Amino acid sequence: MKIVVIGAGAMGLRYGVLLQEAGNTVHFVDTWEPNVEEIQKNGGVTVWRDGKDERFVEISISYPEEYHDEPELAIVFVKDMHTVETMERCKHFIGENTYVLTNQNGFGGAEYIAQFVPRDRIIAGTAMIGTVMKGPGKVDFIGKRGAGHVHIVKVKGTPDAFIYRVADEMEKALMHPTVQEDYMGTVWTKLVFNSVVNTLCTLMNIKMGQFAAYKNSKEMSRKLVDEAYDAIDAEGFKMEVTRDELVDQVMFVSEVGNPLHYPSMHQDMSTNRPTEVDYINGAIVRLAEKHGLKAPYHSMLVDLVHLKEESRKYND
Structure with missing residues (x-):
């Protein structure tokens, strides 16, 4: 398959x-100049496995702008807020038969891509x-x-x-x-x-394993999951898993799957980039408000992340 990774x-x-x-056959396109220049200079990338x-x-x-082939599949991995630009x-290399796949973190990536690609060709x-x-x-x-x-699902239509x-x-x-067959349920899970x-x-x-080691981590997870599911139930999305199953998934992935991992939002924060909190916790807050509900836990987390973003300007 001919693939371009965006x-x-x-x-x-x-x-x-x-x-x-x-x-x-895979080609990469990127807009981060230091990354493109370094990879072009070396002819590739250095890869580690768990360091x-x-x-x-x-x-x-x-x-x-330098890529002009027509791929069968384009895979989009940019931050939600940068998707449109x-x-x-x-868009010049997205052909009439090109499918576009996104596994971006928040809610919005596929909707932005739909400005450029028919929904039935978005995965x-x-x-x-x-x-x-x-x-x-x-x-x-x-x-x-x-x-x-990985779970993949068509945004419109059946597989x-x-x-x-x-x-x-x-x-x-x-x-x-x-x-999967349910777009909203898959993405919102x-x-x-x-x-x-x-x-x-x-x-x-902290790393995911350090979060899981905290004595009240499961209870914290339960409060955030319940608040989110209240909004999701009001909207009528059919989730992949129940509330209990998602809490268990959070704990298992944190304890066993990726205990040494800093999540992507942490990586953005530590490298002075904007985070995607408005597309994650913020999306839950907006969905709750749509149905006259409150999401105070998620609302507070949005403010705290933005406060931490602002506080970086005071660091030496």
């Missing part, structure tokens, strides 16, 4: 490298995979090879032959995909997961 950050590199090593087993992987990369720079989903960008052209894959899993082709290639790459782990680990400057 956004050669942590997750973009992980998806692209794994799919390339599974036999696909060990350093290796070099040859990849091809360019700025969006990035897609504007990439959304979730990724339970941890990855850390260590610098331009340097990425650390968290977890053993084959750890983690078609192409989404199963994507799933086959992901399986060859040991990404363990599952094809991961969003609520992120609203707990991403946000609390960011505020406390």
Whole structure:
């Protein structure tokens, strides 16, 4: 399959490298100049696995304006707030038959992509995979090879032959995909997961395993999940898992799956980039308000993350 990965950050590199090593033709486009220049200079990226087993992987990369092939699949991994401007720079190579896949963290990425691509050619989903960008052209894959899993779902319509082709290639790459049928339920399940782990680990400057080790972590998770599910139930979304199952998933992934991982929001905070909290906890607050409900826990977390963002200007 001919694939272009839009956004050669942590997750973009992980998806692209794994799919390339599974036999696909993969090209990366990125807008972060230090990253593009470093990768072009070296002809590839340095990859670690849990901080060990350093290796070099040859990849091809360019700025969006320099890429003119027509891929079968474009995989978008940019921050939600940058989706529209990035897609504007990439729209010239999105052909009439190109599908676009996004596993972005918050709610909004697929909706922004729909300004450029018909909804029946957009594949959304979730990724339970941890990855850390260590610098331009340097990425650390968290977890053993084959750890983690991916859910993919068409934004409009039922699963078609192409989404199963994507799933086959992901399986060859040991990404363990599952094809789902409910777009909103799939995306919101991961969003609520992120609203707990991403946000609390960011505020406390801790890894997922350190969060899980706190004696009241499960109770904190339960309060945030319940508040989110109240809004989701009012909207009528059919979630992939029950409240109890999602709380258990938060604890299992934090304790067993990725205990040494700093979530992506933490990585943004620590590198002085804007976070996606408005697209995660903020999305829950907006959904609750739509139905006349309150979401005080999530509302407070949004303010606390933004306060921490503002406080960075006082750091030496």
